[in-house]
Amino acid sequence: MDPESAAVGIAGLLPLIARAAKTAAEYKDAVISAKASIAALTTELDALEDSAVELYEFLKGESLTSSNIRLHRPCLILSCTAGCEAKLKLLCRKLSQDGNGRRNRFLWPFSEKEDQKIIQELHTFTTWMHFASSVQGCRLLSRPLNDVMDILENQLGQLRAVQLPEHMSKNPDTVQAQQLLLVETRARQVRQATLDWISTTRYLERHEALRLSRAKGTGDWILRNPDYIRWRDGLDTASTLWCHGKQGSGKTNLVSIIVDNLLHIHSDPPKPVAFFYFDHQDQAAQHPSTVLACLLRQLVEQLPDIPHSVGSVYENSNTKGALPEFECQRLLTELLRDRKGAYIVLDALDEYTSDYRTSLLQTIAQFSKVSGARVLLTSSHETQEIPSTLRKHQSVKIVAQEADIKRYIRQELGAKGVYELADDEFVGQLVQKLAEGADGMFLLPVLQLQGILREPTLGDMEDSLKNLSRGLNEVLGETIARIRNLSDNRSRVGMLTLMYLVHAARPLTAAELSDLLAIHADRKRVEQKYRPTTRMILECCQGLVTIDGKTGDVRTSHSSIQEYLLANDERLFPRAEAIFAINCLRYIQLSDFETGPWDTGAEIKSHMDKYPFLNYATRFWGKHAYPSEADAAVQAQLSSFFRSRAATAVTNQVRQFAMGRKKDYWSPEECLSFTPLHHACRHGLLRTAEGLLDEGTIDVNQATKQRATALIHAASSGHVDIIRLLMERGADPYLCNWYGNALHCAVQAGFVDTVRELVLKWGMNPTYTGKHRTYLGCTLDRDAADAFETLIDLGVDINTEKGWGRATGGTEDDVELDDLHIFLEACSTGCYRIVDLLVSRGWVDVNMKSPDGWTALHWAARGRNLTIVKKLVEAGADITARDNEGILALDLVQQSYDPPALEFVLGSYIQGLRKGYGSRAQQGDRWGTPVSQRGDP
Numbered sequence: 001m002d003p004e005s006a007a008v009g010i011a012g013l014l015p016l017i018a019r020a021a022k023t024a025a026e027y028k029d030a031v032i033s034a035k036a037s038i039a040a041l042t043t044e045l046d047a048l049e050d051s052a053v054e055l056y057e058f059l060k061g062e063s064l065t066s067s068n069i070r071l072h073r074p075c076l077i078l079s080c081t082a083g084c085e086a087k088l089k090l091l092c093r094k095l096s097q098d099g100n101g102r103r104n105r106f107l108w109p110f111s112e113k114e115d116q117k118i119i120q121e122l123h124t125f126t127t128w129m130h131f132a133s134s135v136q137g138c139r140l141l142s143r144p145l146n147d148v149m150d151i152l153e154n155q156l157g158q159l160r161a162v163q164l165p166e167h168m169s170k171n172p173d174t175v176q177a178q179q180l181l182l183v184e185t186r187a188r189q190v191r192q193a194t195l196d197w198i199s200t201t202r203y204l205e206r207h208e209a210l211r212l213s214r215a216k217g218t219g220d221w222i223l224r225n226p227d228y229i230r231w232r233d234g235l236d237t238a239s240t241l242w243c244h245g246k247q248g249s250g251k252t253n254l255v256s257i258i259v260d261n262l263l264h265i266h267s268d269p270p271k272p273v274a275f276f277y278f279d280h281q282d283q284a285a286q287h288p289s290t291v292l293a294c295l296l297r298q299l300v301e302q303l304p305d306i307p308h309s310v311g312s313v314y315e316n317s318n319t320k321g322a323l324p325e326f327e328c329q330r331l332l333t334e335l336l337r338d339r340k341g342a343y344i345v346l347d348a349l350d351e352y353t354s355d356y357r358t359s360l361l362q363t364i365a366q367f368s369k370v371s372g373a374r375v376l377l378t379s380s381h382e383t384q385e386i387p388s389t390l391r392k393h394q395s396v397k398i399v400a401q402e403a404d405i406k407r408y409i410r411q412e413l414g415a416k417g418v419y420e421l422a423d424d425e426f427v428g429q430l431v432q433k434l435a436e437g438a439d440g441m442f443l444l445p446v447l448q449l450q451g452i453l454r455e456p457t458l459g460d461m462e463d464s465l466k467n468l469s470r471g472l473n474e475v476l477g478e479t480i481a482r483i484r485n486l487s488d489n490r491s492r493v494g495m496l497t498l499m500y501l502v503h504a505a506r507p508l509t510a511a512e513l514s515d516l517l518a519i520h521a522d523r524k525r526v527e528q529k530y531r532p533t534t535r536m537i538l539e540c541c542q543g544l545v546t547i548d549g550k551t552g553d554v555r556t557s558h559s560s561i562q563e564y565l566l567a568n569d570e571r572l573f574p575r576a577e578a579i580f581a582i583n584c585l586r587y588i589q590l591s592d593f594e595t596g597p598w599d600t601g602a603e604i605k606s607h608m609d610k611y612p613f614l615n616y617a618t619r620f621w622g623k624h625a626y627p628s629e630a631d632a633a634v635q636a637q638l639s640s641f642f643r644s645r646a647a648t649a650v651t652n653q654v655r656q657f658a659m660g661r662k663k664d665y666w667s668p669e670e671c672l673s674f675t676p677l678h679h680a681c682r683h684g685l686l687r688t689a690e691g692l693l694d695e696g697t698i699d700v701n702q703a704t705k706q707r708a709t710a711l712i713h714a715a716s717s718g719h720v721d722i723i724r725l726l727m728e729r730g731a732d733p734y735l736c737n738w739y740g741n742a743l744h745c746a747v748q749a750g751f752v753d754t755v756r757e758l759v760l761k762w763g764m765n766p767t768y769t770g771k772h773r774t775y776l777g778c779t780l781d782r783d784a785a786d787a788f789e790t791l792i793d794l795g796v797d798i799n800t801e802k803g804w805g806r807a808t809g810g811t812e813d814d815v816e817l818d819d820l821h822i823f824l825e826a827c828s829t830g831c832y833r834i835v836d837l838l839v840s841r842g843w844v845d846v847n848m849k850s851p852d853g854w855t856a857l858h859w860a861a862r863g864r865n866l867t868i869v870k871k872l873v874e875a876g877a878d879i880t881a882r883d884n885e886g887i888l889a890l891d892l893v894q895q896s897y898d899p900p901a902l903e904f905v906l907g908s909y910i911q912g913l914r915k916g917y918g919s920r921a922q923q924g925d926r927w928g929t930p931v932s933q934r935g936d937p
């Protein structure tokens with residue numbers, strides 16, 4: 001049998017792997033626990049997919065043809081493929097839990113032990129596939145099992161012989177070198193895996209880009225600044241230095257110089273350096289946990305070995321899930337202590353969202369207290385928002401230096417060939433005038449110079465220099481005027497690009513933007529030849545935008561430019577939202593999409609790949625139509641959109657598919673049953689919904705195949721005015737989809753006003769007695785504390801409500817949860833905000849027990865949420881409480897967490913406990929809990 005036939009079997013595995021990975025991923029939103037298991041399983045399935053593709057390509061490739069390998073029947077490759085197929089089918093079946101009831105669909109179907117077993121089995125398949133993807137491996141596995149065993153036995157014998165001393169003495173160096181190589185390779189792999197597990201933020205890219213764009217020889221003054229030197233060398237007691245200056249004064253570039261300096265100075269012991277450049281256009285990737293993990297990775301990376309504390313957390317995690325934030329803080333603190341300090345540099349705090357800034361600064365302030373730690377922070381001093389905490393630090397004022405600006409200008413003139421055109425006098429004047437007028441900023445002369453260099457002739461440059469605009473706003477205004485004066489089409493590309501950047505719901509990639517710019521009222525197809533190239537987009541924007549090398553997103557070149565555009569939005573871009581909405585709707589209605597909705601995910605994906613803007617248009621058209629609904633042209637587009645069944649169905653299909661929903665939600669049947677009224681109500685388009693109802697062609701209660709009504713969509717999106725309209729027109733608020741009725745959906749999404757409207761104005765009873773979950777229980781799905789509080793306010797009795805209500809399947813496990821008080825369930829399912837609400841209002845007894853004697857602390861420990869454990873302990877929960885079988889809450893807490901993590905979060909409480917048990921501590925475990933008392937009712 002030739003290897004290509006085996007490739008067919010391997011190809012058959014790929015859809016199974018994809019199905020298993022997709023089903024596992026679908027649990028992410030719905031499942032209550034076991035997120036780490038899902039992550040581990042999907043990672044293993046990804047690895048299996050990679051190996052299967054590798055083997056498939058290898059079996060079909062040329063290297064095998066030339067090596068003349070034939071497969072025996074049976075052989076290990078074929079039997080392993082069959083084994084893998086059987087395992088994957090079983091896995092898919094279990095994951096989809098066909099016929100197991102609604103409740104079970106929320107529960108991860110495997111126990112922890114089963115999880116490990118499955119992952120191990122998949123790992124074995126991955127390994128043999130990888131092994132079979134080499135000529136040698138494939139030759140071995142092309143034989144039946146018994147033959148392979150014989151060969152391996154034989155090789156083992158030879159290997160043992162090689163290890164005998166007399167053999168070693170023949171060639172000891174080679175054997176030892178090979179052993180060493182193996183050990184080193186393995187250690188390197190573990191090291192890399194640990195670092196990648198901590199963080200994959202590509203922190204070096206921005207630094208490298210700054211280093212490359214920096215003018216040579218500039219910025220060195222900061223390294224001679226006495227305040228900086230004292231901070232760096234630890235000559236001051238103050239461990240934090242705040243560098244502040246005007247916007248665009250060159251702080252970020254100076255930080256890149258400082259980081260290079262810190263990385264190269266010698267100190268004993270060497271101090272590692274970690275840095276982070278905040279970016280106003282990348283807030284999503286800058287959650288404090290991401291920032292801290294990135295800092296930790298850098299510090300660890302600079303050490304010769306992974307510290308034991310970090311290694312053990314990685315091992316305990318079984319490489320599952322992300323590093324928790326509190327662990328990250330603890331490891332950073334420990335590392336700073338062990339290394340006797342480190343440098344931490346954070347640039348542009350003013351570009352960091354204020355939602356996170358305070359908490360991050362508090363954490364960093366803790367780090368700065370560790371002896372030897374040095375923290376450097378930069379921000380503009382012009383914004384009001386900078387916390388007063390920064391102002392009390394030792395500081396250095398950053399002002400762009402004239403000499404640096406001159407150096408920069410001369411280098412630019414050289415690079416652009418101006419010396420060949422211009423005489424010394426002009427160059428001298430240019431350099432002098434720009435440097436003198438910089439007003440402490442670097443950005444200003446940079447933009448002025450860009451403007452001058454865009455002039456076509458030397459004469460125009462001279463004129464431009466004479467009429468040089470002063471001040472950042474003036475320069476930016478002039479650049480915009482220049483864009484407007486370009487030829488019609490170029491000006492259109494430039495201005496539309498700026499408008500889209502300011503108004504987009506999320507950053508746009510260059511491919512998306514180019515696709516969007518190609519849309520034209522007269523064209524019914526996407527035509528490649530009308531898509532502007534990235535270079536053309538940049539040129540038309542006259543230096544105001546750039547492409548992010550990391551993400552491919554188009555962005556303004558500097559935060560001041562974004563601020564200017566926002567401040568002048570109405571004047572520069574009137575009707576921006578309307579234009580955006582119209583072009584999204586035009587795009588969705590192109591004839592390229594008339595073949596939709598499509599039957600398979602592969603077809604949807606291939607359309608999304610071919611038409612980059614499709615994802616954005618289908619997801620966000622409503623966000624732009626909402627504020628511009630009154631615009632006549634938008635209305636015209638909306639009516640033509642709603643007349644096209646293909647367009648409305650494709651819009652819902654791509655949206656649901658791109659959001660990772662399961663097929664029920666993007667199947668053609670569901671999408672074709674999604675009416676214009678559903679669309680209008682989901683996006684809050686009141687006037688449009690009214691018009692559609694007036695036409696009388698759609699019933700107000702019409703439901704999709706998945707039983708979603710227009711009211712459910714309005715409630716899930718929090719559009720109160722739409723709810724009022726629909727109710728006035730006779731909507732039935734009690735119609736249910738799989739999740740429940742409109743109130744269930746509003747509660748789950750946490751829309752308080754919608755909840756009040758449905759209860760107070762339309763008389764829905766907040767104390768639910770139907771066949772779905774209780775309303776209060778639905779708040780647990782997204783930890784919707786505000787909705788929880790509203791329901792209590794509306795008269796729901798906390799003590800009679802259960803999280804899962806009465807409609808939950810009927811297995812033993814269900815009974816356990818059904819009987820649970822909602823407070824205990826909130827502890828168990830990690831609803832920190834709800835627990836916080838209940839405890840701080842004093843609505844519950846923190847020592848409440850379930851019938852089996854488990855306290856809130858037991859449940860929180862089972863849910864593995866250390867923040868809730870901490871909250872409960874702080875609120876007075878008895879850590880020494882026992883359940884009916886004598887199990888201590890503390891035992892459970894201890895079992896669930898790594899001791900150092902516990903010590904870090906609950907240090908003082910644990911120490912208090914130790915003291916309490918002090919006299920008998922030696923006989924007890926490491927926390928001082930006496931052995932005699934453990935498990936003893």
Ligand SMILES: Nc1ncnc2c1ncn2[C@@H]1O[C@H](COP(=O)(O)OP(=O)(O)OP(=O)(O)O)[C@@H](O)[C@H]1O
Pocket residue numbers: 213214215218219245246247248249250251252253254348379380404408442443446557558559560
């Ligand atoms: N040493 C340098 N070499 C070349 N260009 C520089 C240098 N320093 C600053 N610039 C230019 O000036 C602009 C502003 O500099 P930078 O971003 O460092 O200022 P900033 O003070 O950090 O600004 P903000 O406060 O708005 O974040 C940069 O985009 C770059 O074009």
